[in-house]
Amino acid sequence: MKKQKSPKVFISYSWAANKERVIQIANDLMRDGVETIIDEWHLKHGNDKYSFMEQMVTNPSIDFVLIMCDKSYTQKADSRAVGVGNKTAIISSELYGKMKQTKFIPIIIEKDENGNTYCPTYLKSRIYFDFSNNDDQYEQLLRTLYGEPLYRKPPLGKKPEWLSEDSVNISSIEHAVIELK
Numbered sequence: 001m002k003k004q005k006s007p008k009v010f011i012s013y014s015w016a017a018n019k020e021r022v023i024q025i026a027n028d029l030m031r032d033g034v035e036t037i038i039d040e041w042h043l044k045h046g047n048d049k050y051s052f053m054e055q056m057v058t059n060p061s062i063d064f065v066l067i068m069c070d071k072s073y074t075q076k077a078d079s080r081a082v083g084v085g086n087k088t089a090i091i092s093s094e095l096y097g098k099m100k101q102t103k104f105i106p107i108i109i110e111k112d113e114n115g116n117t118y119c120p121t122y123l124k125s126r127i128y129f130d131f132s133n134n135d136d137q138y139e140q141l142l143r144t145l146y147g148e149p150l151y152r153k154p155p156l157g158k159k160p161e162w163l164s165e166d167s168v169n170i171s172s173i174e175h176a177v178i179e180l181k
Contacts, residue, residue, distance in 0.1 A: 004146070006033050006034060006035050007034050007035070007063045007064065007145040007146060008034070008035040008036075008037070008061060008062055008063050008064075009029065009034055009035070009036050009037065009062065009063060009064045009065070009066050009145065010036075010037045010038075010056035010057070010059075010062050010064075010065050010066070011025070011026055011036065011037070011038045011065075011066045011068060012053070012056075012057075012065055012066065012067045012068065013067075013068035013070075013073060014068075014070065014072040014073040014076055016072035016076075017070055017071065017072040017110075018068065018070050018072075018109055018110065019040075021109060022038070022068050022109070023038070023040060025066075025068075025107075025131070026038045026040075026041075028138065029145075032142055034142070034145055037056060037062070039052065062103075063103070063145070064102075064103055064104075064105055064145060065103055065104050065105070066105050066107055067104060067105065067106045067107065067120075067123065068107050068109050069106050069107060069108050069109060069110070069117065069118050069119045069120065069123070069128070070109050070110035070118050071110055071112070071118045073118070073120065074118040074119060074120050077120035077121075077122070078120055078121050104123075104126070105126075105128070105129065105141075105144070106119055106123045106126050106128035106129070107128060107129045107130075107131055107141070108128050108129065108130045108131060108132050109131050109132060110132055111132045117130070117132070129141050129144075
């Protein structure tokens with residue numbers, strides 16, 4: 001049996017809020033075989049944090065960048081504030097440049113009092129995972145990271161023979177009979 005390569009992710013988040021939650025998600029990913037890079041584990045004192053962020057986003061060995069969207073991240077990204085704003089500039093250019101667009105995955109970890117998601121403008125059109133109430137979409141995230149979707153496209157069948165024959169089409173009747181059984 002062929003051993004599947006473990007996916008490798010970089011987690012981008014705002015240091016201002018939800019840090020413990022982000023670290024817990026990183027721990028869960030590591031437990032489930034996803035090589036996870038997060039500043040708390042990999043960025044050392046004396047390192048250039050902006051260079052680190054740029055390397056993580058542009059590094060071809062990083063399969064996915066998980067963007068943890070909360071109020072703080074969204075405000076900083078939209079205003080291009082220091083830290084997250086710099087990541088936003090890097091990620092935005094990569095999103096619309098040479099990287100696969102599937103590399104960047106927004107994960108909503110906070111909503112406002114009206115239930116609206118906090119998501120930076122540059123990510124609003126992206127399909128996201130919602131972890132704002134709990135991690136009930138964690139399995140779906142793992143399936144995405146491993147390329148193992150719950151619903152798979154079936155193989156393409158053959159053209160029905162009766163389409164080429166000079167007879168009456170009874171396929172709709174056959175399907176109705178099958179459904180009644």
